[in-house]
Amino acid sequence: MNERVDKDMGGLAATLDFDAELMLRVKDGDGASFTILLEKHRLPVIHFLYRMVQNQAVAEELAQEVFLRVYRSRGSYEPTAKFTTWLFRIATHLALNSLRDGKHRRLEEHLDDDSSETPVRQVSDQRPTVEQRMLHQSRLEEIRRAVATLPEKQRAAVLMHKYDEMEYSQIAKVLNCSESAIKSLLFRAYETLRARLAHMA
């Protein structure tokens, strides 16, 4: 397998990640490798989609579609980039389409949502009081709204940069932009978020 990967990747062999190797095994009919990939990337993909569309049911449905597309594409898969770049490109594409298709419907659902799906975070080793919980929920809602107001590409870039710790170059590949464009995009996004969230310090 490694020889094959080296041959396929050429000069990129040094940067080949284990995930791409697993995907090549899936291509060869190894279902167990797909299970490993799913196990590893399930949560990052679902969490990214959840923060993008801000609806858990929609996020899970989109994540199903992401992994289904990965599986369907196994036959034509070529490791020309990092596996996560490819994976998040699919996820971002589906999320953006979903936002454009059902923007108003989901926004209404979100505004009616009482945020009961979000687990209450324990801020100390003692039980939070009702006031603390309400304050926490209020802050979470503020964060969610601040992120939701970002333009879609800015939102995707911030989420990949913050939660998936991607480099600028990888975010650029996912969003099909230049690296300098991504830096500019992120700077504008964080500028908006600073204006809305800096008081939380």
Place this chain on the structure above:
Amino acid sequence: MNCPLEAGNEGVLLDYAAGKLNADARAQMDRHMESCSACNQFAGAQAAVWQALDNWEPAEVSMDFDRRLYARIEQDVSWWTRLMRPLNPLFRHSVPIAATAGVVIMAGLLLNRPAAVPVAPVPQSAQVEALQPDQLQSALDDMEMLRQFNQLVPDSAAPKM
């Protein structure tokens, strides 16, 4: 160190607030922060954003996520593959055997093919004219009439042959 804000290199400040700078770069920024209030303010606000985003925990994933996904993958497999799947173990062993047997039988038939024998023409059946009962009766009547006529005619009148 040049001020990142003045140099248009805000990315350094973002990385600084995110704790992504290496030790040397971080030490340089720490020293710069001591004398640059603009960068200090920027980094403080960015750190607050970072901290706020840290508090945003996603919801838990459904327990049956994998089961639903594999069900969809199963549905995605073509109907022909699904139809033939139970027979796969059978085919895996029997197809080579059946193919070999077929070749042997065909070869045997070709090698032992009998020589062509001319086919005898089918003889035409004899055409027998069937007499009807009334025709038979008419013939007998004619013979009887001739016999009686011969008796009436004298032998002298008989023509000399």
